[in-house]
């Protein structure tokens with residue numbers, strides 16, 4: 001664990017950030033014991049900060065697989081260092097924590113952070129030019145970047161990735177265009193340009209969204225093994241903690257389906273009960289303030305095994 005005060009001073013940047021459905025998350029926690037809370041997707045520390053402010057005797061552990069997020073949030077929340085700790089870790093390995101059984105609440109706000117999406121060098125955004133990286137932990141050299149994936153995968157594999165993780169109708173056309181490209185695709189704008197050239201104008205107009213959105217989502221999920229991480233978490237959590245409140249906020253149907261099915265399974269197996277029969281979604285007001293919130297779905301489960 002990295003005590004906040006040991007972290008370096010560099011890398012502080014100001015970033016506007018409104019955590020999605022924070023009030024709804026806090027309201028659920030309010031009705032449950034909340035002495036020890038694990039924020040499994042620390043990001044910019046928006047949830048952790050909200051929790052530390054609202055529940056003044058709670059201890060919070062924030063984990064993230066992104067070393068920059070851990071450093072940033074640790075510095076941002078340094079005034080809470082008595083009650084807040086940050087740790088570089090994948091949530092798929094949360095069961096490895098010695099004290100995992102003692103948390104009252106686990107909260108996971110899936111997907112990418114504003115920091116990852118807005119820093120050009122991270123290569124997550126189709127709206128900003130940068131290297132086609134997309135690794136959630138930029139220090140992990142063993143993880144191939146999105147550019148590596150495009151270079152090293154054949155057209156069939158790319159088609160599968162774009163279909164499975166992006167639900168992209170034109171997966172095959174885009175994958176073949178990538179493989180036919182005379183130059184390697186190494187930048188975000190390079191990929192956007194290729195997608196625009198591969199899809200006829202009328203198709204692009206009918207898409208109703210940025211033509212590269214689904215491909216970028218698919219690559220990001222694949223590069224970071226997001227589905228595998230979520231699967232490990234959903235498999236292990238009820239085995240290692242029998243009394244916690246578990247909250248997920250997800251942003252696309254693949255993640256939401258995985259959470260929904262696991263919660264049903266947990267309930268059927270007697271691990272506790274689903275609290276949100278239907279997912280909670282953000283208010284119109286929140287969506288108008290924060291565009292990112294538009295696709296969010298919140299689901300909660302109360303683990304209560306004797």
Ligand SMILES: C[S@@+](CC[C@H](N)C(=O)[O-])C[C@H]1O[C@@H](n2cnc3c(N)ncnc32)[C@H](O)[C@@H]1O
Nearest residue numbers: 019041043044045046047064065090091109229
């Ligand atoms: C939507 S952001 C969280 C934002 C945060 N709730 C806030 O208010 O600042 C998601 C974060 O989860 C992290 N993340 C994604 N998958 C992860 C995993 N498997 N393990 C740990 N962190 C992960 C990302 O690196 C990112 O920082």
